[in-house]
Amino acid sequence: MSDDDEETSTEPEELSHKQKLEIAKWFLINSPPGEIQYVAKDVKAVLKDENVYEAAAAEAFPLYNKSHMICLQLPDRSGDVMVTSFSEITEDEYLDPRTAQVAVVNHVKQACTEVRPASDEELPSAYVEEYRCAVDAEISKYVGEAYPKGVCSVYSTKGKHVEEPGSNFELVVVILASRHSPQNFCNGSWRSIWNVVFEDELQIVELRGRMEVGAHYFEEGNVQLDAKHECKDSTAFQSPDDCAASVVNIIRHHETEYLNSLQTSYLNLPDTTFKDLRRKLPVTRTLFPWHNTMQFSLTRDISKELGIGK
Amino acid sequence: MEAAMGLMRRIPPKHSETALSALLSLLPHHSSDLLSQVDQPLQVLCDVDCGKEFILCEYNRDADSYRSPWSNKYHPPLEDGPHPSPELRKLEIEANEVFAVYREQYYEGGISSVYLWEDENEGFVACFLIKKDGSKTAHGKRGYLQEGAWDAIHVIEVGPEEEGKAHYCLTSTVMLSLTTNDESSGTFNLSGSIRRQMNMDLSVAEGHLCNMGKMIEEMEGKLRNSLDQVYFGKTKEMVCTLRPPAELVQMRLPDS
Numbered sequence: 001m002s003d004d005d006e007e008t009s010t011e012p013e014e015l016s017h018k019q020k021l022e023i024a025k026w027f028l029i030n031s032p033p034g035e036i037q038y039v040a041k042d043v044k045a046v047l048k049d050e051n052v053y054e055a056a057a058a059e060a061f062p063l064y065n066k067s068h069m070i071c072l073q074l075p076d077r078s079g080d081v082m083v084t085s086f087s088e089i090t091e092d093e094y095l096d097p098r099t100a101q102v103a104v105v106n107h108v109k110q111a112c113t114e115v116r117p118a119s120d121e122e123l124p125s126a127y128v129e130e131y132r133c134a135v136d137a138e139i140s141k142y143v144g145e146a147y148p149k150g151v152c153s154v155y156s157t158k159g160k161h162v163e164e165p166g167s168n169f170e171l172v173v174v175i176l177a178s179r180h181s182p183q184n185f186c187n188g189s190w191r192s193i194w195n196v197v198f199e200d201e202l203q204i205v206e207l208r209g210r211m212e213v214g215a216h217y218f219e220e221g222n223v224q225l226d227a228k229h230e231c232k233d234s235t236a237f238q239s240p241d242d243c244a245a246s247v248v249n250i251i252r253h254h255e256t257e258y259l260n261s262l263q264t265s266y267l268n269l270p271d272t273t274f275k276d277l278r279r280k281l282p283v284t285r286t287l288f289p290w291h292n293t294m295q296f297s298l299t300r301d302i303s304k305e306l307g308i309g310k
Numbered sequence: 311m312e313a314a315m316g317l318m319r320r321i322p323p324k325h326s327e328t329a330l331s332a333l334l335s336l337l338p339h340h341s342s343d344l345l346s347q348v349d350q351p352l353q354v355l356c357d358v359d360c361g362k363e364f365i366l367c368e369y370n371r372d373a374d375s376y377r378s379p380w381s382n383k384y385h386p387p388l389e390d391g392p393h394p395s396p397e398l399r400k401l402e403i404e405a406n407e408v409f410a411v412y413r414e415q416y417y418e419g420g421i422s423s424v425y426l427w428e429d430e431n432e433g434f435v436a437c438f439l440i441k442k443d444g445s446k447t448a449h450g451k452r453g454y455l456q457e458g459a460w461d462a463i464h465v466i467e468v469g470p471e472e473e474g475k476a477h478y479c480l481t482s483t484v485m486l487s488l489t490t491n492d493e494s495s496g497t498f499n500l501s502g503s504i505r506r507q508m509n510m511d512l513s514v515a516e517g518h519l520c521n522m523g524k525m526i527e528e529m530e531g532k533l534r535n536s537l538d539q540v541y542f543g544k545t546k547e548m549v550c551t552l553r554p555p556a557e558l559v560q561m562r563l564p565d566s
Contacts (some may be wrong), residue, residue, distance in 0.1 A: 277486070
């Protein structure tokens with residue numbers, strides 16, 4: 001067990017501003033889904049230093065928000081914007097391609113402060129937009145069916161200004177479903193990120209998916225699930241509508257499979273792995289004979305003979 | 311301090327050591343509270359005198375040395391480290407032997423240690439520890455776990471004997487960590503800890519060891535069931551809430 005403060009003499013060393021900042025940042029960034037505000041409250045109390053907290057929050061919140069892909073409502077209620085590294089224009093500005101608007105975001109408050117229309121530079125070309133829009137329509141349908149509280153977005157990344165066939169371009173599909181139930185001491189989130197590369201020369205579309213599921217239960221302690229999976233697939237490069245349909249089918253297929261394998265893990269774990277840790281009862285199928293000292297001496301001798309209890 | 315404990319309940323369990331170090335450096339004046347209230351995965355040292363391993367915890371530590379329950383000596387050696395009284399040491403020796411057999415029966419492997427010491431109220435405190443590594447490289451007989459650790463800490467405060475009875479207050483913590491990793495399903499990691507308390511007044515006719523042992527056995531059984539419900543049940547429920555298993559008609563993939 002580490003015991004940092006005992007290494008120095010009687011008076012523990014005061015941490016530098018930078019050290020405290022790094023620690024505060026670390027706690028904030030590692031908060032479970034939906035819990036950063038609670039963690040922030042505790043971090044403030046433990047730090048007892050407003051300046052350090054504010055500096056740490058300014059650095060940590062954007063990283064946390066992007067990694068968890070938080071979804072914020074636009075001020076005029078025209079829709080939502082997802083805060084991700086793919087939709088980032090500047091650290092405080094995020095694009096919502098569906099409504100072609102850019103939202104200005106306050107990371108620490110986790111709210112959208114204002115919104116403006118996106119410039120042409122920020123949006124993809126008409127050619128790419130056709131594909132993006134088709135995929136967006138299909139994926140929104142899928143997410144609406146598969147995830148009770150899911151949100152999704154499709155972004156054009158590489159090659160977004162490609163005007164016509166002849167070059168590659170890339171789309172990124174992000175899906176987020178989160179559930180915050182602090183009154184039930186339970187929070188969780190499902191994040192999927194799919195990179196879809198349209199390869200012009202080979203006339204194929206390559207997909208690379210990454211799914212991450214997290215859950216946190218903290219009634220009698222602190223229990224967390226952290227599961228990740230990566231997969232690949234491909235399909236033919238067709239018209240925007242056909243591409244959209246096959247891309248989304250592939251996504252649907254892999255995500256369903258992943259959910260099934262998670263369920264299988266849950267089915268198997270208690271029987272197989274749990275037993276490797278601790279049996280429900282000894283092989284004798286009776287409770288341990290604490291009161292029987294005769295049994296003790298006997299078992300003690302037997303265990304000595306068998307060399308157990310190394 | 312409350313905020314510190316709040317943070318420990320939110321930080322991913324796999325980072326709990328880092329989190330504790332961070333808190334210790336931010337709140338050095340609360341170090342003894344933090345060290346005794348925050349549970350950390352148990353660490354082990356080898357008693358070179360008898361070639362057996364023992365578990366490290368706050369209750370057998372003095373400065374940077376730890377007392378072995380087998381040889382009753384501090385590692386690394388210490389001039390004047392505290393030791394239990396001779397009577398208590400006798401009970402400690404017996405407790406370690408019996409607990410080792412209990413451990414073998416339930417855990418089929420692993421390491422255990424028991425530490426006893428006098429407290430100010432004419433009673434004593436006992437700490438029973440178990441560390442089990444169930445991963446396929448260690449004692450995992452069924453070989454599914456990439457990583458599997460069960461750490462149990464049971465602290466019992468035993469009150470002075472009054473009219474043939476004594477009061478026992480047990481606080482138990484079990485820390486569990488399971489990781490599976492394979493091609494088709496990626497990495498799956500479930501970790502965390504659960505803590506509970508149990509209070510009982512029992513007759514000392516059969517001896518303290520018997521009473522403490524029975525309480526621990528009952529508590530471990532209950533915790534094991536809770537862990538099953540919480541670790542598996544609750545987190546699985548959350549996953550299925552986020553994305554319910556598909557009852558939809560599977561769309562046919564167009565030929566690609």
